[in-house]
Amino acid sequence: MRCDEARRRLRADAMDAPASRHLESCAACFAVLEAGDPLTGALRTARPADGMAPAGLVDAVLARWRQPRRSRVRTVLTGALAAVAVAFAAAIELLVGAEPGRLAGLGALAGAVSETMGGALASFAVIRAVLLDEPAVLIAFGTVTVATFALWLRLAIRPPAWSSAR
Amino acid sequence: MEDADAVPLVLAGDRRGASHVIESYRMDVYNASLRLLGNAADAEDVTQDTFVTALQRMSTFDSARAMGPWLRAIARNRAIDLIRRRARTPEPEVAAAESVESVAIGRLEAEQVRAALAGLADRDRVLLVLRYWEDQPIDAIARALGMREGAVRVALLRARRALGARLALGEDAGAV
Numbered sequence: 001m002r003c004d005e006a007r008r009r010l011r012a013d014a015m016d017a018p019a020s021r022h023l024e025s026c027a028a029c030f031a032v033l034e035a036g037d038p039l040t041g042a043l044r045t046a047r048p049a050d051g052m053a054p055a056g057l058v059d060a061v062l063a064r065w066r067q068p069r070r071s072r073v074r075t076v077l078t079g080a081l082a083a084v085a086v087a088f089a090a091a092i093e094l095l096v097g098a099e100p101g102r103l104a105g106l107g108a109l110a111g112a113v114s115e116t117m118g119g120a121l122a123s124f125a126v127i128r129a130v131l132l133d134e135p136a137v138l139i140a141f142g143t144v145t146v147a148t149f150a151l152w153l154r155l156a157i158r159p160p161a162w163s164s165a166r
Numbered sequence: 167m168e169d170a171d172a173v174p175l176v177l178a179g180d181r182r183g184a185s186h187v188i189e190s191y192r193m194d195v196y197n198a199s200l201r202l203l204g205n206a207a208d209a210e211d212v213t214q215d216t217f218v219t220a221l222q223r224m225s226t227f228d229s230a231r232a233m234g235p236w237l238r239a240i241a242r243n244r245a246i247d248l249i250r251r252r253a254r255t256p257e258p259e260v261a262a263a264e265s266v267e268s269v270a271i272g273r274l275e276a277e278q279v280r281a282a283l284a285g286l287a288d289r290d291r292v293l294l295v296l297r298y299w300e301d302q303p304i305d306a307i308a309r310a311l312g313m314r315e316g317a318v319r320v321a322l323l324r325a326r327r328a329l330g331a332r333l334a335l336g337e338d339a340g341a342v
Contacts, residue, residue, distance in 0.1 A: 010323060014323050014324045014327040015324070020320045023316070023319050023320050023323065024314075024316025024317065024319060024320055025316055027304070027319070030304075030319040030322075030323070033323060034322070034323075037326055039326045039329055039330055039333075040298065040326070042279050043279060043283075043294060043298035043299070043326075043329075044298050044299075045276055045279075046276040046277075046279035046280050046283070047201070047298070047299045048200075048201060048280065048299075050193060050197040051196070051197060051200060051206075052193070053192040053193050053195075053196040053197075053213065054196070054206075054210045054213070057188060057192050057196075057210075057213065057214065057217075058185055058188045058189060058192075060214055061184070061188055061214055061217040061218055061221070062181055062184060062185070062188075064214065064218045065184060065217075065218055065221045065222070066222065
Protein backbone atom coordinates (compact mmCIF):
# COMPACT_ATOMS: atom_id res chain seq x y z
CA MET A 1 0.00 0.00 0.00
CA ARG A 2 1.28 3.44 -0.85
CA CYS A 3 1.98 5.89 1.96
CA ASP A 4 -0.57 8.50 0.83
CA GLU A 5 -3.30 5.84 0.64
CA ALA A 6 -2.39 4.47 4.07
CA ARG A 7 -2.41 7.95 5.62
CA ARG A 8 -5.76 8.78 4.07
CA ARG A 9 -7.31 5.59 5.34
CA LEU A 10 -5.84 5.93 8.83
CA ARG A 11 -7.03 9.52 9.15
CA ALA A 12 -10.54 8.23 8.44
CA ASP A 13 -10.31 5.07 10.53
CA ALA A 14 -7.47 4.23 12.91
CA MET A 15 -8.63 0.61 13.01
CA ASP A 16 -8.17 0.07 9.24
CA ALA A 17 -6.26 -3.22 9.25
CA PRO A 18 -4.33 -3.02 5.95
CA ALA A 19 -3.38 0.60 6.58
CA SER A 20 -2.33 -0.33 10.14
CA ARG A 21 -0.03 -3.02 8.76
CA HIS A 22 1.55 -0.39 6.54
CA LEU A 23 1.99 1.93 9.51
CA GLU A 24 3.77 -0.80 11.48
CA SER A 25 6.59 -0.79 8.97
CA CYS A 26 6.58 2.88 7.98
CA ALA A 27 8.14 5.33 10.45
CA ALA A 28 7.66 8.14 7.92
CA CYS A 29 3.88 7.70 7.87
CA PHE A 30 3.84 7.62 11.65
CA ALA A 31 5.78 10.90 11.81
CA VAL A 32 3.44 12.60 9.32
CA LEU A 33 0.28 11.41 11.07
CA GLU A 34 1.66 12.41 14.46
CA ALA A 35 2.73 15.86 13.31
CA GLY A 36 -0.63 16.46 11.67
CA ASP A 37 -2.69 15.38 14.68
CA PRO A 38 -3.84 18.41 16.71
CA LEU A 39 -3.99 16.21 19.82
CA THR A 40 -0.22 15.81 19.70
CA GLY A 41 0.22 19.49 20.53
CA ALA A 42 -2.62 19.44 23.05
CA LEU A 43 -1.03 16.53 24.88
CA ARG A 44 2.37 18.17 25.04
CA THR A 45 0.80 21.38 26.32
CA ALA A 46 -1.12 19.48 28.97
CA ARG A 47 2.06 18.05 30.51
CA PRO A 48 1.71 18.79 34.23
CA ALA A 49 4.22 21.05 35.95
CA ASP A 50 6.71 19.32 38.24
CA GLY A 51 5.58 18.88 41.82
CA MET A 52 7.70 18.73 44.96
CA ALA A 53 9.15 15.37 45.90
CA PRO A 54 7.92 14.06 49.25
CA ALA A 55 9.79 15.02 52.41
CA GLY A 56 11.72 12.32 54.23
CA LEU A 57 12.64 10.54 51.00
CA VAL A 58 16.36 10.40 51.76
CA ASP A 59 15.85 8.83 55.19
CA ALA A 60 13.28 6.38 53.86
CA VAL A 61 15.56 5.17 51.07
CA LEU A 62 18.65 4.94 53.28
CA ALA A 63 16.70 2.88 55.80
CA ARG A 64 15.88 0.36 53.09
CA TRP A 65 19.25 0.38 51.40
CA ARG A 66 21.37 -2.67 52.17
CA GLN A 67 24.87 -1.35 51.98
CA PRO A 68 27.30 -3.57 50.12
CA ARG A 69 28.64 -6.33 52.32
CA ARG A 70 30.47 -8.23 49.64
CA SER A 71 33.61 -6.17 50.17
CA ARG A 72 33.63 -7.02 53.90
CA VAL A 73 33.28 -10.73 53.28
CA ARG A 74 36.04 -10.57 50.74
CA THR A 75 38.20 -8.61 53.16
CA VAL A 76 37.66 -11.10 55.97
CA LEU A 77 38.34 -14.09 53.74
CA THR A 78 41.44 -12.51 52.28
CA GLY A 79 42.74 -11.71 55.71
CA ALA A 80 41.99 -15.19 56.99
CA LEU A 81 43.76 -16.80 54.07
CA ALA A 82 46.74 -14.50 54.52
CA ALA A 83 46.90 -15.33 58.22
CA VAL A 84 46.76 -19.05 57.50
CA ALA A 85 49.46 -18.73 54.83
CA VAL A 86 51.74 -16.77 57.17
CA ALA A 87 51.15 -19.21 60.01
CA PHE A 88 51.85 -22.17 57.73
CA ALA A 89 55.02 -20.61 56.37
CA ALA A 90 56.16 -19.72 59.86
CA ALA A 91 55.47 -23.24 61.09
CA ILE A 92 57.39 -24.77 58.21
CA GLU A 93 60.30 -22.44 58.77
CA LEU A 94 60.38 -22.96 62.52
CA LEU A 95 60.12 -26.72 62.33
CA VAL A 96 62.07 -27.46 59.20
CA GLY A 97 64.12 -24.44 58.26
CA ALA A 98 66.96 -25.33 60.57
CA GLU A 99 67.05 -28.88 59.17
CA PRO A 100 66.28 -28.80 55.47
CA GLY A 101 66.94 -32.48 55.19
CA ARG A 102 64.09 -33.38 57.52
CA LEU A 103 61.58 -33.46 54.66
CA ALA A 104 63.88 -35.19 52.21
CA GLY A 105 62.18 -38.47 52.98
CA LEU A 106 58.88 -37.05 51.72
CA GLY A 107 60.13 -36.63 48.21
CA ALA A 108 62.19 -34.35 46.07
CA LEU A 109 59.53 -31.63 45.80
CA ALA A 110 59.04 -31.39 49.58
CA GLY A 111 62.77 -31.21 50.03
CA ALA A 112 63.08 -28.49 47.38
CA VAL A 113 60.31 -26.47 49.04
CA SER A 114 61.97 -26.78 52.40
CA GLU A 115 65.35 -25.69 51.05
CA THR A 116 63.83 -22.76 49.15
CA MET A 117 61.92 -21.50 52.16
CA GLY A 118 64.91 -22.02 54.40
CA GLY A 119 66.98 -19.88 52.05
CA ALA A 120 64.32 -17.18 51.64
CA LEU A 121 63.74 -16.81 55.33
CA ALA A 122 67.35 -17.06 56.34
CA SER A 123 67.31 -13.46 57.53
CA PHE A 124 64.82 -14.43 60.22
CA ALA A 125 67.13 -17.02 61.75
CA VAL A 126 67.87 -14.76 64.71
CA ILE A 127 64.20 -14.19 65.42
CA ARG A 128 63.53 -17.88 65.12
CA ALA A 129 66.27 -18.66 67.56
CA VAL A 130 64.93 -16.17 70.12
CA LEU A 131 61.38 -17.51 69.82
CA LEU A 132 62.43 -21.11 70.20
CA ASP A 133 64.83 -20.39 73.05
CA GLU A 134 62.55 -18.06 74.97
CA PRO A 135 59.06 -19.58 75.40
CA ALA A 136 57.78 -16.41 77.09
CA VAL A 137 58.71 -14.36 74.05
CA LEU A 138 57.04 -16.91 71.80
CA ILE A 139 53.85 -16.75 73.87
CA ALA A 140 53.84 -12.94 73.91
CA PHE A 141 54.48 -12.82 70.17
CA GLY A 142 51.64 -15.26 69.53
CA THR A 143 49.28 -13.34 71.82
CA VAL A 144 49.99 -10.02 70.10
CA THR A 145 49.48 -11.65 66.70
CA VAL A 146 46.15 -13.18 67.67
CA ALA A 147 44.94 -9.94 69.33
CA THR A 148 45.88 -7.87 66.28
CA PHE A 149 44.05 -10.23 63.97
CA ALA A 150 40.97 -10.21 66.22
CA LEU A 151 40.89 -6.42 66.26
CA TRP A 152 41.27 -6.25 62.49
CA LEU A 153 38.46 -8.80 62.10
CA ARG A 154 36.19 -6.80 64.38
CA LEU A 155 36.81 -3.59 62.42
CA ALA A 156 36.20 -5.37 59.10
CA ILE A 157 32.87 -6.84 60.16
CA ARG A 158 31.52 -3.76 61.95
CA PRO A 159 33.20 -0.57 60.83
CA PRO A 160 33.05 2.29 63.35
CA ALA A 161 30.36 4.95 62.82
CA TRP A 162 32.87 7.62 61.83
CA SER A 163 33.94 5.60 58.77
CA SER A 164 30.58 6.11 57.02
CA ALA A 165 29.37 9.45 58.28
CA ARG A 166 26.27 10.86 56.50
CA MET B 167 30.06 16.48 45.11
CA GLU B 168 29.64 15.34 41.50
CA ASP B 169 27.87 12.18 40.37
CA ALA B 170 31.22 10.67 39.39
CA ASP B 171 32.40 11.13 42.98
CA ALA B 172 29.21 9.67 44.44
CA VAL B 173 29.34 6.39 42.52
CA PRO B 174 32.43 4.94 44.24
CA LEU B 175 31.09 6.09 47.59
CA VAL B 176 27.85 4.22 46.98
CA LEU B 177 29.77 1.13 45.91
CA ALA B 178 31.76 1.34 49.14
CA GLY B 179 28.56 1.57 51.17
CA ASP B 180 29.09 5.22 52.12
CA ARG B 181 25.80 6.99 52.83
CA ARG B 182 27.17 10.33 51.65
CA GLY B 183 27.20 9.03 48.09
CA ALA B 184 23.68 7.64 48.39
CA SER B 185 22.36 10.90 49.87
CA HIS B 186 23.90 12.88 47.01
CA VAL B 187 22.21 10.70 44.41
CA ILE B 188 18.81 10.91 46.09
CA GLU B 189 18.95 14.68 46.72
CA SER B 190 20.12 15.40 43.18
CA TYR B 191 17.45 13.43 41.36
CA ARG B 192 14.49 13.17 43.71
CA MET B 193 12.41 15.70 41.74
CA ASP B 194 13.14 14.10 38.38
CA VAL B 195 12.32 10.59 39.54
CA TYR B 196 9.24 11.57 41.54
CA ASN B 197 7.70 13.58 38.70
CA ALA B 198 8.44 10.95 36.07
CA SER B 199 6.63 8.44 38.31
CA LEU B 200 3.76 10.84 39.01
CA ARG B 201 3.14 11.56 35.32
CA LEU B 202 2.80 7.84 34.60
CA LEU B 203 0.87 6.82 37.68
CA GLY B 204 -1.33 9.86 38.18
CA ASN B 205 -1.39 9.74 41.97
CA ALA B 206 1.07 10.93 44.59
CA ALA B 207 0.98 7.86 46.87
CA ASP B 208 1.95 5.44 44.12
CA ALA B 209 4.52 7.89 42.81
CA GLU B 210 6.14 8.10 46.25
CA ASP B 211 6.34 4.29 46.51
CA VAL B 212 7.86 3.99 43.06
CA THR B 213 10.32 6.79 43.80
CA GLN B 214 11.60 4.97 46.88
CA ASP B 215 11.79 1.68 44.99
CA THR B 216 13.68 3.39 42.19
CA PHE B 217 16.39 4.78 44.43
CA VAL B 218 16.76 1.58 46.43
CA THR B 219 17.12 -0.39 43.19
CA ALA B 220 19.57 2.12 41.74
CA LEU B 221 21.77 2.10 44.84
CA GLN B 222 21.85 -1.67 44.92
CA ARG B 223 22.64 -1.86 41.21
CA MET B 224 25.12 0.99 41.12
CA SER B 225 27.81 -1.44 39.98
CA THR B 226 25.94 -1.77 36.67
CA PHE B 227 25.85 1.99 36.06
CA ASP B 228 28.16 3.33 33.35
CA SER B 229 29.79 6.39 34.93
CA ALA B 230 30.52 7.80 31.47
CA ARG B 231 26.79 8.39 30.98
CA ALA B 232 24.44 10.79 32.71
CA MET B 233 22.74 9.42 35.80
CA GLY B 234 19.41 11.25 35.34
CA PRO B 235 18.19 9.29 32.30
CA TRP B 236 19.29 6.03 33.94
CA LEU B 237 17.27 6.76 37.07
CA ARG B 238 14.23 7.94 35.10
CA ALA B 239 14.33 4.73 33.05
CA ILE B 240 14.27 2.68 36.25
CA ALA B 241 11.38 4.81 37.52
CA ARG B 242 9.41 4.33 34.32
CA ASN B 243 9.91 0.58 34.39
CA ARG B 244 8.86 0.41 38.04
CA ALA B 245 5.77 2.51 37.33
CA ILE B 246 4.81 0.35 34.36
CA ASP B 247 5.27 -2.79 36.47
CA LEU B 248 2.98 -1.30 39.11
CA ILE B 249 0.36 -0.42 36.52
CA ARG B 250 0.47 -3.97 35.16
CA ARG B 251 0.09 -5.46 38.64
CA ARG B 252 -2.92 -3.27 39.26
CA ALA B 253 -4.43 -3.74 35.80
CA ARG B 254 -7.91 -2.33 35.79
CA THR B 255 -10.82 -3.97 34.04
CA PRO B 256 -10.85 -2.85 30.43
CA GLU B 257 -12.55 0.46 29.90
CA PRO B 258 -15.79 0.18 27.94
CA GLU B 259 -15.23 1.12 24.35
CA VAL B 260 -16.13 4.71 23.77
CA ALA B 261 -18.36 5.05 20.74
CA ALA B 262 -16.45 6.57 17.87
CA ALA B 263 -17.17 10.23 18.01
CA GLU B 264 -16.81 12.66 15.18
CA SER B 265 -13.40 13.19 13.73
CA VAL B 266 -10.77 14.72 15.96
CA GLU B 267 -10.97 17.96 14.05
CA SER B 268 -14.55 18.43 15.15
CA VAL B 269 -13.36 18.66 18.72
CA ALA B 270 -12.47 22.27 19.27
CA ILE B 271 -8.85 21.52 20.04
CA GLY B 272 -8.05 25.15 20.32
CA ARG B 273 -10.48 25.58 23.20
CA LEU B 274 -9.30 22.57 25.14
CA GLU B 275 -8.00 23.30 28.59
CA ALA B 276 -5.00 21.33 29.77
CA GLU B 277 -7.07 20.05 32.67
CA GLN B 278 -9.62 18.60 30.23
CA VAL B 279 -6.89 16.76 28.39
CA ARG B 280 -5.41 15.42 31.63
CA ALA B 281 -8.84 14.31 32.85
CA ALA B 282 -9.56 12.52 29.57
CA LEU B 283 -6.10 10.94 29.67
CA ALA B 284 -6.69 9.65 33.20
CA GLY B 285 -9.85 7.93 32.01
CA LEU B 286 -8.16 5.96 29.24
CA ALA B 287 -7.22 2.31 29.45
CA ASP B 288 -3.88 1.80 31.21
CA ARG B 289 -1.92 0.90 28.12
CA ASP B 290 -3.22 3.84 26.10
CA ARG B 291 -2.49 6.24 28.94
CA VAL B 292 1.02 4.86 29.46
CA LEU B 293 1.75 5.06 25.72
CA LEU B 294 0.67 8.69 25.49
CA VAL B 295 2.50 9.71 28.68
CA LEU B 296 5.72 8.03 27.60
CA ARG B 297 5.56 9.63 24.14
CA TYR B 298 4.27 13.13 24.86
CA TRP B 299 5.16 13.80 28.48
CA GLU B 300 8.35 11.77 28.82
CA ASP B 301 9.47 12.42 25.19
CA GLN B 302 10.51 8.83 24.72
CA PRO B 303 11.40 7.57 21.22
CA ILE B 304 9.45 4.68 19.71
CA ASP B 305 12.18 2.11 20.31
CA ALA B 306 12.46 3.01 24.02
CA ILE B 307 8.67 2.74 24.44
CA ALA B 308 8.74 -0.62 22.69
CA ARG B 309 11.43 -1.91 25.07
CA ALA B 310 9.66 -0.58 28.14
CA LEU B 311 6.35 -2.19 27.20
CA GLY B 312 7.66 -5.34 25.60
CA MET B 313 6.13 -4.50 22.23
CA ARG B 314 7.42 -4.36 18.68
CA GLU B 315 8.15 -0.88 17.37
CA GLY B 316 5.56 -1.24 14.63
CA ALA B 317 2.94 -2.22 17.18
CA VAL B 318 3.81 0.89 19.23
CA ARG B 319 3.23 3.16 16.20
CA VAL B 320 -0.22 1.69 15.61
CA ALA B 321 -1.06 1.68 19.32
CA LEU B 322 -0.08 5.35 19.67
CA LEU B 323 -2.30 6.35 16.76
CA ARG B 324 -5.23 4.46 18.27
CA ALA B 325 -4.52 5.85 21.75
CA ARG B 326 -4.69 9.41 20.39
CA ARG B 327 -8.01 8.55 18.71
CA ALA B 328 -9.33 7.13 21.97
CA LEU B 329 -8.31 10.33 23.74
CA GLY B 330 -9.99 12.38 21.07
CA ALA B 331 -13.17 10.35 21.46
CA ARG B 332 -13.23 10.95 25.22
CA LEU B 333 -12.62 14.65 24.71
CA ALA B 334 -15.38 14.84 22.13
CA LEU B 335 -17.76 13.11 24.53
CA GLY B 336 -16.83 15.60 27.17
CA GLU B 337 -17.44 18.48 24.78
CA ASP B 338 -20.82 17.06 23.82
CA ALA B 339 -21.74 16.55 27.47
CA GLY B 340 -20.71 20.06 28.24
CA ALA B 341 -22.76 21.39 25.41
CA VAL B 342 -25.95 19.66 26.60
